[in-house]
Amino acid sequence: MTRTLIAGNWKMNGLKASLGEIRDAAAGVGRGKAGVEALLCVPATLVSLAAEAAHGSALKVGGETCHDAESGAHTGDISAEMLADAGASHVIVGHSERRTDHGETNEIVAGQAAAALRAGLTPIICIGESLGQRKAGETLDFVSHQIAGSIPEGAKAEEIVIAYEPIWAIGTGEVASPDQIDEVHTAIRSRLAERFGADGAALIPLLYGGSMKPGNAAEILEVTDVNGGLIGGASLKAADFLAIYGQAK
Ligand code: PEP
Secondary structure, eight states, X not given: OOOEEEEEEOOSOOOGGGHHHHHHHHHHHTTOBTTEEEEEEOOGGGHHHHHHHHTTSSXXXXXXXXXXXXXXXXXXXXXXXXXXXXXXXEXXXXXXXXXXXXXXXXXXHHHHHHHHHHTTXXXXXXXXXXXXXXXXXXXXXXXXXXXXXXXXTTOOGGGOEEEEOOGGGTTSSOOOOHHHHHHHHHHHHHHHHHHHHHHHHTTSOEEEESSOOHHHHHHHHTSTTOOEEEESGGGSSHHHHHHHHHHOO
């Protein structure tokens, strides 16, 4: 059975004063529930503190990007090994904001995902089209190309997570419709089946991301081939994060 993952992405938000939200989220998740994982990906400065705050609960903590190298002359970067050392279990790679702000290509993202696997982290590999690509009818071709290029050679199905995040729905309040999500997730699962076989593809959680909130989560999580969410704004408050987690099966 495919695992369900409810993952938050704090982006460049959060100070030590925000750790109360992690503590509240950890308290709400408690020992967790069967088949559903809860994760908060936080800025690198907070990973170690967040991991301490979540200790003893089923809430996991992740990073938001990593370099492909283990260490070295890369001022300001952070390696997957450093995130793992700080207590992370997952790392987001290839978020559209990183692809846009830092010119991260599929090849770079694949290197980051490989680094995550090397360090024992689960990479959450993000893909998704722009509004222009959707309007031009290029969505399925574009995400298929991103999948092919962003999953590293040799990755095993059970080690990775894919997040489909249409760029036009991220932080905009505009949510993809269940039909739009269904169409893309079905296509993603088919591409994954070509690479990992049907049994392998069935092991890979496919998350939807883009303005997911307590009020729309149930409808999104009901869509076939949606195995959870990657949640930005609504993950900053423990109450909202927990309200979404509470709806996941
Ligand atoms: C995200 O950051 O990955 C995201 C989906 O953001 P939001 O939920 O705020 O749209």
